[in-house]
Amino acid sequence: MTTINVNGQAYEVAVEPETPLLWILRDTLGLTGTKYGCGIAQCGACTVLVDGQAIRSCQMPVDSVGSADIRTIEAIERDEIGRKVVEAWVQEQVPQCGYCQSGQVMAATALLKQNPHPTDSDIADAMTNLCRCGTYNRVASAIHQAAG
Structure with a gap:
């Protein structure tokens, strides 16, 4: 179980540590405003804020998120x-x-x-x-x- 903080709320998710943040946002949490574009962190459709920094979520494994504050377009x-x-x-x-x-x-x-x-x-x-x-x-x- 991994805990992530998304849009001011803590979520416990049962995923593999290398699962890209994008898939957790979209598939596990249902936050579909963040889009899948290229899958190689080049296009930026998957951009979210992680501790205020613009990050391409398609290439960010969930185990690298830690206790960071993640913000999506929904918030x-x-x-x-x-x-x-x-x-x-x-x-x-x-x-x-x-x-x-x-x-x-x-x-x-x-x-x-x-x-x-x-x-x-x-x-x-x-x-x-x-x-x-x-x-x-x-x-x-x-x-x-x-x-x-």
Whole structure:
């Protein structure tokens, strides 16, 4: 049995220690807002916050999580910065297909927690999540708006 802290709640899960965090979130806990994209930590659709850092959950084994605070898209609006990011995402009409957006929002929230007033260069460096629809300009605009 492994205990993990997700969105402010402790969960005991019976999984193998090497099970990726993504599968525990989606399959065991039913938190399906975090998406499976590539499975090799390249696309960012699976991004969650682990102790405030943007982490690709598809490659993070649960045994490496320990007592860390895990936040998913389901709880991001409980965070003041996360709420501002979501509001800016809506105002800037960032999503098109929407598949990558939960990971994008999580990465943007982590960026603004570390750097409250990022430059365009800071945003480009931090926002490595892929978007097949190409909404990168609107992502950057929404991040600037959320930084306000």
